[in-house]
Amino acid sequence: MSIAAFIGFKQVLPKKIFTESTTVNKNVVVDSLLLEAIEATDTIAVETDTITEEDIVFEEKHGVQFPTETFEQYKGYQHLVPLFQKLFELETTGEGKVRIAYFGDSMTDGDMIVQDFRSNLQEKFGGEGVGFVNITSESAASRSSVVHQFSGNWKTQSYLNVKNPIRPFGVNGHVFFVKHDTVNPVWIKYKAGGLKHMSKLNSPTLFYGQSGNEEASVAVINGKDTIVKKLNPTKRLNTLLLSSGDLKTLKADFIKADSIPFYGVNFDNGRGVHVDNFSNRGNSGLPISMFNTNLMRAFNDKLGYDLIVLHYGTNVLNYGSYNYKWYERGMTRVINHLKECFPGVAILVISTADKSTKYDLEMKTDSAVVPLAQAQKRFSIQSEAAYVNLYTLMGGDGSMVKWVEEVPAMANKDYTHFNYKGAKKVADLIYTQVINGYEQYKKLRAKSKPVEINDPEEPETENDSVILYKDSLHD
Numbered sequence: 001m002s003i004a005a006f007i008g009f010k011q012v013l014p015k016k017i018f019t020e021s022t023t024v025n026k027n028v029v030v031d032s033l034l035l036e037a038i039e040a041t042d043t044i045a046v047e048t049d050t051i052t053e054e055d056i057v058f059e060e061k062h063g064v065q066f067p068t069e070t071f072e073q074y075k076g077y078q079h080l081v082p083l084f085q086k087l088f089e090l091e092t093t094g095e096g097k098v099r100i101a102y103f104g105d106s107m108t109d110g111d112m113i114v115q116d117f118r119s120n121l122q123e124k125f126g127g128e129g130v131g132f133v134n135i136t137s138e139s140a141a142s143r144s145s146v147v148h149q150f151s152g153n154w155k156t157q158s159y160l161n162v163k164n165p166i167r168p169f170g171v172n173g174h175v176f177f178v179k180h181d182t183v184n185p186v187w188i189k190y191k192a193g194g195l196k197h198m199s200k201l202n203s204p205t206l207f208y209g210q211s212g213n214e215e216a217s218v219a220v221i222n223g224k225d226t227i228v229k230k231l232n233p234t235k236r237l238n239t240l241l242l243s244s245g246d247l248k249t250l251k252a253d254f255i256k257a258d259s260i261p262f263y264g265v266n267f268d269n270g271r272g273v274h275v276d277n278f279s280n281r282g283n284s285g286l287p288i289s290m291f292n293t294n295l296m297r298a299f300n301d302k303l304g305y306d307l308i309v310l311h312y313g314t315n316v317l318n319y320g321s322y323n324y325k326w327y328e329r330g331m332t333r334v335i336n337h338l339k340e341c342f343p344g345v346a347i348l349v350i351s352t353a354d355k356s357t358k359y360d361l362e363m364k365t366d367s368a369v370v371p372l373a374q375a376q377k378r379f380s381i382q383s384e385a386a387y388v389n390l391y392t393l394m395g396g397d398g399s400m401v402k403w404v405e406e407v408p409a410m411a412n413k414d415y416t417h418f419n420y421k422g423a424k425k426v427a428d429l430i431y432t433q434v435i436n437g438y439e440q441y442k443k444l445r446a447k448s449k450p451v452e453i454n455d456p457e458e459p460e461t462e463n464d465s466v467i468l469y470k471d472s473l474h475d
Contacts, residue, residue: 110142116427127272170263209261296341313352324375
């Protein structure tokens with residue numbers, strides 16, 4: 001049946017999807033929703049594009065209104081105002097916390113880009129810890145921000161290749177189950193990496209789902225000490241603090257834990273900025289539409305996200321057409337669904353990077369890069385999301401060739417992926433654009449002349465003042 005389905009798909013899909021090579025990369029998975037979207041491309045009517053011709057005027061939010069932008073200028077800082085408010089609180093009072101979910105594909109595999117983006121934010125605003133880490137990971141061996149090991153008797157379901165999981169996918173797009181094994185223990189092990197702000201396993205907390213299993217427990221092993229903790233899988237989402245302190249290493253054995261859905265372990269110190277890396281090789285971003293709303297809201301209650309980053313494009317390029325209307329529509333649905341799952345969250349879309357393809361024996365920017373980046377900008381505007389044009393930040397046309405061939409090289413010979421030096425450069429570029437928006441926010445905030453208004457129905461105390469803005473008292 002699988003072979004028949006493959007042959008059937010091949011008849012209708014663009015020829016460019018199938019490589020001339022007979023070599024198959026077992027690590028790359030093209031998500032099924034992307035294939036379905038491409039198949040439906042021919043049914044999408046061509047529409048008149050007016051969004052590129054109109055000025056984007058922003059509505060004031062919390063007393064701040066960013067200037068009007070053109071399509072070419074668009075960054076959408078206005079849609080990051082809630083995030084900027086939280087960062088301002090951190091910077092000025094040292095109180096509060098900010099959490100970011102960074103979704104990506106192979107570009108962020110092994111915590112590349114994200115680890116440096118995280119480090120930059122934690123250096124400026126505080127925060128310790130690597131964030132949320134999966135139970136198992138295909139990129140564990142290449143990750144330096146945390147050393148991650150696990151036994152082979154875990155069953156994994158991913159939203160890239162399973163539409164109807166046994167239990168809903170977690171915020172990382174996965175759900176994990178122990179395989180029944182009466183001989184070999186089922187375990188996970190983490191060791192803190194040596195990177196700044198990620199040198200400890202801060203308050204390790206296990207996240208797991210609902211089950212009727214009343215016998216399960218976890219043996220937490222720290223050096224020579226072992227503490228057995230009972231699992232209580234009664235709610236849609238449950239947490240278990242594995243250690244009240246910060247550790248260097250942690251091992252957990254899972255005992256009689258059959259049927260319980262596990263999601264991952266979170267490491268953070270509870271203040272400052274924390275960034276979770278949810279990367280999946282081969283992901284287009286479309287599978288996020290399968291998130292279970294109720295479970296995501298439960299995750300949000302526990303973690304409290306202020307920003308979701310969507311960094312995709314690598315797996316969307318080169319499908320035989322430069323009309324990415326199908327992707328615009330699909331990702332618009334994704335963003336709307338994320339806003340339903342995480343009410344009040346800000347969204348930041350990062351475009352495809354430059355990619356080079358051989359034309360007449362010369363490596364040049366692939367002709368699909370600019371159309372895809374434009375499509376990503378359009379659905380960002382339509383969805384009220386901020387936007388980073390990574391293609392232009394890299395240098396625009398021909399930039400990937402330079403990143404590969406200049407010394408020292410910042411990208412690999414596939415003319416698609418960055419090496420560690422290039423990944424740090426990309427993280428710095430993204431961070432700089434976000435901080436530029438934040439600095440503009442502070443200037444606009446200062447101009448709005450905040451005033452203090454006390455609640456007339458409550459007795460006044462030094463903590464009862466409410467900050468409003470003269471420009472927005474009508475709100």
